[in-house]
Amino acid sequence: MEPIDIPVAGTKVQTSRVFERDPETVRDEDLREAIWELGREGEWIVQPVPEPYYLAPTKFGRQKKIPLEHTWHHKSCGQCGHIPGYSTSIFWLNRLLGFDYFDPRDQTSCTAWNYYASATSNQAAQAAVAMRNFSAAYETGYYPLIHCGTSFGHYKEVRHELVHDAKLRRQVRAIIEKLGRPFVMPEEIVHYSEWMYAVRKQLSERVQFDLSKITATVHPACHYYKLQSGDAIYDPEIYGGQRTAAVTAVVQELGAQVADYSTWYDCCGFGFRHILVQRDFTRSFATLRKIEVMKQEANPDVVLTHDTGCVTSLDKSQFAAQAHGRNVGVPVMSESQFAALAVGAHPFRVCQLHWHAVDYRPLLHKMGIDVERAWAEFEADVEKIKHGEMEYLTWEHVL
């Protein structure tokens, strides 16, 4: 069917009906009580969410504890490889807010990507990787904060399996014991974008630019809110509580406009199997179904999302469509990068936008950021490194 050339009315709820959240009537279970119960029975150690924490509303009205500080950062293979400014921005924001966090250097991958493409081993091995990472966090005394939407969704599936399957629990426990590590389940599994949601007010107080002229479209990550959906953040104030509030709440709080578009619920195109075996499909889905639709319906200045795979496919697929002269060309980044820019982070030293494929400079100009000056500063850094005056950039250079 040909797209219909009518602008989508916006993100506002168009009914006077009010949705009453009632955790009592929800058919899905709240695993957290079962996790504590298993802890009391000695099945595993439960790592409590450290104080101070933020209580965020979830889909059915249960409250989820989001740690503010003492977080252990479970990064993402894609993030560090393709979009290094993604995680740097998260750390930088932690530093700006004066939060204590831990940046581990010995974490393993979650292997979920291969799992979703039917390319990995077995259930116990999958679960053991998750539990190994949780034990690694526990050993440092910091609380796991999962950067990657895929790991996040996958770990929640693993948690569900481990709660319900005593045999699997025994198998995985044996593996973790062989590794000489404690068998630990965190009280909550928390995504970094939930942390962004929790600190959005603190960030908005530090915004340095007028963002009211900036229009963003949000792509929510499927693995964030479509898997084990019960504890994704849903805020009654955002989309009337009918769509996840992750990303959108932060962007609105920072003062930018969020526009709706008709393929909001669709995948970014990454699709796990597709990116591996049908890359052309990924490229065309990302551009024709997502970016072009956004451009036609909302004409955004930037696309914001909260998963590595999504940023990568939406950003890096556009070159192909651009080569065909299609209506694409919108910068894509994580909301952590966007928020960092808004509160004064350096676009290159911190947000590392030079790793991105679509031209982000018009956006930065519109935000009021002096791109040319920033680029000159960055080039000067590079020169210093070249000439041995500086080994590498440190946090002291960027805060």
Place this chain on the structure above:
Amino acid sequence: MGKADTVMIVGAGPAGLEAARTVAELGKRAMLIETKDQLGGTPYASYASLTPDLQETEHAMEHMLDAVRNNPAVDVRLNTRVVKSEGNLGAFHVTLESADGAQSVEEVGAIVVATGFQHFDPGRETQMYGYYEYDDVITLVDAEKMFKEGKIVRPSTGLPPERVAFIQCVGSRDRQIGNKYCSKVCCGIASKQSIEIKRMLPNAKVFIFYIDMRMYGFWEDQIYWKAQEEYKVNYIRGIVTEIIRKGDKLLIKGEDTTMGRPMEVLMDLVILSVGMEPSKGTVEMSRIFQIPREDHGFLQVVGGPLDTVSTPVPGIFVAGAAAGPKDIEDSVSMGAAAAAKAVGILNRLTLEV
């Protein structure tokens, strides 16, 4: 006659009404407890007409209501709820609370729980249907409300719709959501409503999107073929996944599984075929009377297909949709069966004494 001669019936929907009537007919006393200020349960309160013959609900159910209203053997307590129960078979001490907070303890010999179901809330888990986002996405129940006023319109404009879509299995047959059962009646109800819409708006196009149509027994002939052949309702296999607004219309997206391709079609009005979940009262009664709930959340019965009304608690029976999705026929049959068993067990007690 002692108090053991009274059967308490909780819930005055089709199942409870029939249970009360049967208890009285069998020569015992019935005490009928209802939280609302009205008899008749969900159908009486919410539906304009009933399957299969589209009779007006008030008219169709009036004789059921009369049978208990004017019956000296039935003690009707409206605006009343059960708050506590002690004792057991032959001597249950049940604490009732009226709307103004006054409490009384009643002694009864046996109990029939007929606290029914509630409609699945389409906003709770299937947000992609936009029930709480768009006025023109409504439920079967909202449609019945309009039928009661003799019309069907798009709530956003007040004008009659040209294209109407029903989406089946909203909240039912969905393991993801946790409702792993078919609600049994919604296929029939949607087909019934499609006939009513075509009667009111002969030029409207009506579509029913389904996984498979479950039109059991006579409904197949009475409603399903009639809708297709006489009223030209379009049945399309393939479930809709998402509804968004396009201009002043609703765009529904999904898959046509007969044609094997994705589809996107514009509609004026979308009706969600919401199914049944245990009512809050049913869940509450399970707690108060210590009746276990079966896997799907409804009250458990012990006899499988051979005894549809006995719970694991001696002297407590269940009837109607409190025990799982039921149509009115089944609910009424169960009401009578539960009453007969309750009276039977009280008779045996009297003999033993």
